[in-house]
Amino acid sequence: MRKWHVEWLLVLPLFGACEKDHDTSVQFYSEQANIVIRNGTSYTECMGYCTGELSVEQSVSSLKRISNNGQKIITYTWKTDPVIWNQLLNKIDTQQLALLSHHISCTDCKVGGNEWLEVQLNNKVYTINFTLSDTLPSLSPLLTELHQLYMQKKQ
Secondary structure, eight states: HHHHHHHHHHHHHHHHTTTTOOOOOOGGTTTTOEEEEEEEOOSSSSEEEEEEEEESSSSSEEEEEEOOOOOOEEEEOOOOOOHHHHHHTTTHHHHHHHOSSSSOOOOOSTTTOOOEEEEETTEEEEEEETTTTTTTTTHHHHHHHHHHHHHHHOO
């Protein structure tokens, strides 16, 4: 009888080791989640369009450009390409977003400008503000993808 209890004591801890790893990518949630990805830049000292904001959702995306005096606003809206949507989702890691502080460096600095990234996943919002000169290795793949989309739609 004692031998049986010792065997169970050795086997039971293994059940906890078989637990599936949690997927921290947004792709894991994509079917049931309300996801919005926003990225933008602003400059206080510029001429022309000083603020730009890209907003991407599963069905529709938009790009808004605002002039330095705020009087001219150009908005482009288009149907989100499912391939691009999936590429963006694959580059988001909510665990990394949660680790970063909301404001990494000065916001809306006069030298260099300001950039922000916001990911909304259901009722959770991850927002990060940083200067354009900052490099954020953990966000670089997502930011690169968003910058490419911005430049493509800006033209």
